[in-house]
Amino acid sequence: MRTIIEPFRIKTVEPIRMTTIEERRELIAAADYNLFSLKSDDVLIDLLTDSGTSAMSTNQWAALMKGDESYAGSPSFYRFEAAVRELMPFKHIIPTHQGRAAEHILTSIITQGKGKGMIVPNNTHFDTTRANFEDAGIDARDLVIEEAMDTALIHPFKGNMDLQKLEKLLSEESANIPMVEITITNNAGGGQPVSMANIRAVKALCDKFNKPLIIDSARFAENAYFIKLREDGYQDKSVKEIVREIFSYADGMTMSAKKDAFSNMGGWLALNDDEWAERARTRLIMTEGFPTYGGLSGRDMECIAIGLEEIVEEDYLQYRIRSIQYINEGLDELGVPVMKPAGGHAIFIDASKMLPHIPALQYPAQALAIALYIQGGIRTVEIGSLMFGRQADGSEKPAAMELVRMAMPRRVYTQAQADYIIEIFEQLRENTSNIPGMEISYEPESLRHFTVKMKPMGAGFR
Numbered sequence: 079m080r081t082i083i084e085p086f087r088i089k090t091v092e093p094i095r096m097t098t099i100e101e102r103r104e105l106i107a108a109a110d111y112n113l114f115s116l117k118s119d120d121v122l123i124d125l126l127t128d129s130g131t132s133a134m135s136t137n138q139w140a141a142l143m144k145g146d147e148s149y150a151g152s153p154s155f156y157r158f159e160a161a162v163r164e165l166m167p168f169k170h171i172i173p174t175h176q177g178r179a180a181e182h183i184l185t186s187i188i189t190q191g192k193g194k195g196m197i198v199p200n201n202t203h204f205d206t207t208r209a210n211f212e213d214a215g216i217d218a219r220d221l222v223i224e225e226a227m228d229t230a231l232i233h234p235f236k237g238n239m240d241l242q243k244l245e246k247l248l249s250e251e252s253a254n255i256p257m258v259e260i261t262i263t264n265n266a267g268g269g270q271p272v273s274m275a276n277i278r279a280v281k282a283l284c285d286k287f288n289k290p291l292i293i294d295s296a297r298f299a300e301n302a303y304f305i306k307l308r309e310d311g312y313q314d315k316s317v318k319e320i321v322r323e324i325f326s327y328a329d330g331m332t333m334s335a336k337k338d339a340f341s342n343m344g345g346w347l348a349l350n351d352d353e354w355a356e357r358a359r360t361r362l363i364m365t366e367g368f369p370t371y372g373g374l375s376g377r378d379m380e381c382i383a384i385g386l387e388e389i390v391e392e393d394y395l396q397y398r399i400r401s402i403q404y405i406n407e408g409l410d411e412l413g414v415p416v417m418k419p420a421g422g423h424a425i426f427i428d429a430s431k432m433l434p435h436i437p438a439l440q441y442p443a444q445a446l447a448i449a450l451y452i453q454g455g456i457r458t459v460e461i462g463s464l465m466f467g468r469q470a471d472g473s474e475k476p477a478a479m480e481l482v483r484m485a486m487p488r489r490v491y492t493q494a495q496a497d498y499i500i501e502i503f504e505q506l507r508e509n510t511s512n513i514p515g516m517e518i519s520y521e522p523e524s525l526r527h528f529t530v531k532m533k534p535m536g537a538g539f540r
Contacts, residue, residue, distance in 0.1 A: 082400045085393040086489055089136065095119055102452045103539060110531035111448055111516065113457050122455030123495055124487070128423050129296075130176075130336035130343060131487035138340060138384045145377030150368050154376035154383075161383035165318065165390070166295075166325040168348035170355035174366055175373030177296055177334025178206040180347035183365070184292065184332055185210045187357045188256040197251055200259040200294070201239045202226075202266040205465055207259075207294060207332075209525050212470045219247065220478075226267045227478060229417045229428040234308040235273040236419075237264030237301075239280050248287040258284050261294040262301035262324070266461055268481065269297070269402075269421020271304035274312065274323065281327040290329035290351065296337040298324065300422030303395040317390045330354070337423070340385035340488060344378045398422070401496065402486060408500040412507060423485055429462065430480040433513055438463045438476035440515025440535060446482050449513045452539055454502030458484045464516075465527045512540050 097105070097120060109115035118124060124131070146152040155173065162171050174180045189196065193214035201222040203211070211218040221243045226236040239260055248255060260280055264270045277293075284291040302320040306312050312320055325331065329351065335344035349355045359369045366373035388394065399422060406420035409427070417426035429436075429443035436442035443462035450456045462480035469475060484499070520531040 082397055084489075084492070085391075085397050086135075094122055096122065097455055099452060102455055106448055106451055106539075110519070111444075111533060112530055113447055113451060113459065114528050116451070116457060120455075121451075121457040123491065123499060124457050125424075125484040125499075126457045126459050128337060128485040128487050129334060130341070131490065132336075132340045132342070133487070133489040134340055134342070134381065135384070135388060135489075137388070138381045141380040141384045142377045145375060145380045147376045150370055152370055152376050152379075154379040155370040157383045158379035161386045162346060162348065165298075165321050165386060166331060166348055167322065168325070168328075168330065168350055169352075170349045170358070172347045172349070172355065172358050172362055172369060173372030173374050173379065174345045174347060174362070176336060176343060177294075177332055177345040178210065179366055179373065180332040180334075180345050181207050181210045181294075183347055183358050183361045184330075185214050185216070186361050187354050189214045189216065190357075195254055196256055197247070197254050198257060198259055199239075199244055199247055199255065201237055201261055201272065202264050203259075204261065204265045204294070205525060205527070207261075208466075213524065217470075221247065222264065222267050226264070226270060229268070229415060229426070229431070229479065229481075232418050234271075234419070235276060235304075236270035237262065237267055237272040238276040239272070241276070241279050241283065244280065245283055248283060248289065252287050252289075255287075255289060257290045257292050257329075259292045259294055263297045263304070263422045265297070265423075266466075268417035268426040268479075269300075269424045269483075270417075271301045271308075271422065273309050274305050274320070275309070277324060277327050284329075291327065293325065293328045293331045295325075295331045296334040297423055298333075299338045299389040299395060300398065302390075303392070303399060304422060307399075317392055317395060321390060335382045335385065338389050339382045340388060341378060341382045344374050344382050346372070398488065401493075404493070405484070405486075405496050405499055408497075409503055412500070412504055414503050414507060417481070425484040425486075426461070427482040427484070428480065429460075429482050432507075433510055435511060436513070436515040438480060439467065439474065440517065441480075441532075442515070443480040443482045444532065445513050445516050445534075448516070448534075449506060449510075449539065450482070450502065453506050454498070456484070456499060456502060458482050460527065464530065468521070468526055512537075514538055 330349040415428040415431035443460040466477040
């Protein structure tokens with residue numbers, strides 16, 4: 079494979095404050111062992127999320143100056159709307175301040191205050207999507223293919239929906255299912271892509287049972303590029319063509335522009351149904367803002383419009399996917415149990431395999447994430463029983479997988495920093511038996527991983 083270089087030059091830099099292991103032990107303890115509670119100044123490599131953390135281009139910064147902050151009918155909205163529709167040709171495009179706001183509005187549309195007993199199937203719901211549905215009384219049902227549960231298995235589209243399970247659920251519970259959703263790429267399942275054939279087949283089942291298909295679309299361009307690389311018949315199509323085909327099968331979409339639009343803020347809800355759109359705009363005015371700004375500044379909308387042009391550039395996507403693969407391959411060579419094949423936006427570590435001495439309900443993925451921070455100042459996020467173990471009825475059970483996600487901000491870190499991440503794992507793997515399990519000392523009622531307080535068990539981190 080030829081060498082793939084960053085398809086950009088660095089024009090502005092931000093200094094990183096270097097810390098020692100001893101300092102980081104104190105800092106994480108003061109944060110009650112919650113990585114969300116750390117100050118970002120105390121982090122060397124921040125892989126907590128790829129949401130809103132991208133580096134913006136010179137064209138995006140220039141576009142900010144065109145931002146028109148008119149309350150209604152801003153030209154910035156119409157540029158934003160045109161850019162979205164160029165890729166996703168929906169009838170109604172409704173801006174929101176971020177993706178979870180679009181999820182919240184969508185939830186209000188489908189429930190109208192009566193969500194109890196409803197079921198929404200998805201390949202895998204992510205945390206805020208699940209929380210919005212469950213808060214409304216909806217059963218958020220995950221129907222990803224079985225291959226997705228084996229982190230070591232090589233499969234080109236581990237994000238796919240299990241079609242047999244979906245059809246069975248639709249047959250048995252059709253009256254209780256207001257919509258079907260599919261997430262591209264499948265974030266909670268290791269950033270794995272969904273094939274075009276699977277999207278097409280899910281749409282066919284939706285049509286058979288007269289259900290709308292909604293796409294959770296935060297990483298649509300990365301998913302499209304995987305289709306180009308891995309699916310027969312798409313090698314000669316442009317990413318833009320693939321994106322347009324993906325959304326031709328959908329009745330609506332939610333989007334966090336903080337991912338595959340290179341924006342620090344923003345999102346939208348897009349729909350084809352006139353009645354749903356009218357309800358959405360009414361809710362938008364109540365909670366976000368007027369329909370031509372929806373909680374966004376004109377500057378944000380200008381930034382998103384340019385970002386949507388830049389995200390489908392294939393030189394960028396080739397670099398993006400290869401940079402994730404590079405770290406994944408480096409860790410795999412060390413014997414670190416990674417999700418295979420590499421996903422689009424993050425490297426996922428199987429903490430249950432790396433820390434087999436820690437049971438699921440002692441939160442091995444959180445323990446590993448804490449150890450990574452102490453060893454190298456790398457902030458990551460747990461996707462396991464801390465995030466998903468607490469059930470809607472208050473009980474707790476182990477999550478399907480115990481993963482540590484290292485989400486790579488777009489156009490932010492260099493190969494030297496990628497090599498540093500690999501080096502820290504090399505140091506850490508020599509001492510994994512000393513990493514302790516964790517217990518919870520405080521948790522809120524919902525989305526506990528954001529504000530939980532924890533403490534190590536036994537001798538603690540040494």
